[in-house]
Amino acid sequence: MKVQDSSFASLTTLRVGGTPRETVSCTTAAELAATVAQLDADRQPLLVVGGGSNLVVADGPLDLTAVLVRNEGISLVDGLLRASAGTTWDDVVVFAIEHGLGGIEALSGIPGSAGATPVQNVGAYGSEISDVLTRVRLYNRETGADEWVPASALDLAYRYSNLKFTSRAVVLEIELQLTPTELSIPLRHLGGEQVSLAEARKSVLETRRAKGMVLDEADHDTWSAGSFFTNPVVPTALADEIEAKVGEENMPRFAVAGGDGTKEAMEKLSAAWLIERAGFPKGFPGEEAPARLSTKHTLALTNRGHATADDIVALARRVQEGVDKQFGVELHPEPVWVALGLNNLP
Ligand SMILES: Cc1cc2nc3c(=O)[nH]c(=O)nc-3n(C[C@H](O)[C@H](O)[C@H](O)COP(=O)(O)OP(=O)(O)OC[C@H]3O[C@@H](n4cnc5c(N)ncnc54)[C@H](O)[C@@H]3O)c2cc1C
Incomplete structure (x- = not known):
């Protein structure tokens, strides 16, 4: 179904971005696959859009069709949970x-749709969708097949899958293997404690709200795309250098598993910590700016109500350059950017 008068400012949580040539809302898996198939056959550029919570789209008129994933439904099939791609992810959790x-x-x-959760292997508080994802039903844009594929075919890794940035397939449904239990998984933010499932949800939501990581229309700190940069992985020698330079004890740093011992030792650092230490405090650059770092969390770039995509890009570049200059670390944006060149330093 065609949708009139939509813009990416209304389709995304960052609330910036221009107007697609056309917007089509798909409420069944068949309609979603057929819409994408037709646009591909006509060689028309398209962007698949779920909740718009991981998208940064350029301003102005855009030469693409926005295909909205709006097929909803949750069921239990042989002990496995299935969710249609357009289902709100948090409804699946509930x-x-x-x-x-x-x-x-x-x-x-976590905002957004169930179908987008494998795209960047969403994760929080020590958990990732890859822990429970068994299969995804994909519309394969290269072959035209509608097929269930195992999670292992997606190369799921930290905030990555082979669906991200490639647009090679559309997720129609996801399937999860969950565990009948009264107790939660060990929760990282509670020091590994296990509590009831309902208490776990409550405590995660409280922690997220304090960081502006739960969508709230009235709170501009949540007008974002979530964490704007992934946590960088750097050689241990560079991590040592940064720690010595900053001169603080307990710099967050975590050994990265993998390698066969012959490769250079690598560690994951906290992008938020680096941003703050590079001279970008919460709320940077100040009250008047249309795009600012969240006042609750340096890792979120936020729209204070009238920011453009260019304002967001300018702030992202400033932060990238500052961290690079100060520490020699290149930060990579986590969201998917459309018609913008955010990943490269000028
Ligand atoms: C306040 C806030 C907090 C956040 N917290 C977290 C967090 O804790 N952890 C985390 O991992 N992420 C987090 N995010 C990022 C975001 O919520 C997730 O990446 C989410 O999965 C994106 O879902 P979406 O439906 O909004 O995707 P969209 O933003 O609509 O799309 C993102 C990308 O996925 C593609 N896509 C969407 N749906 C499909 C589909 N069905 N098939 C194929 N491709 C598709 C799009 O084309 C685009 O490339 C946060 C974002 C915000 C705004």
């Missing part, structure tokens, strides 16, 4: 908890 199923309670409050 459904699981109400059915006494554990495994995704730490992913409470």
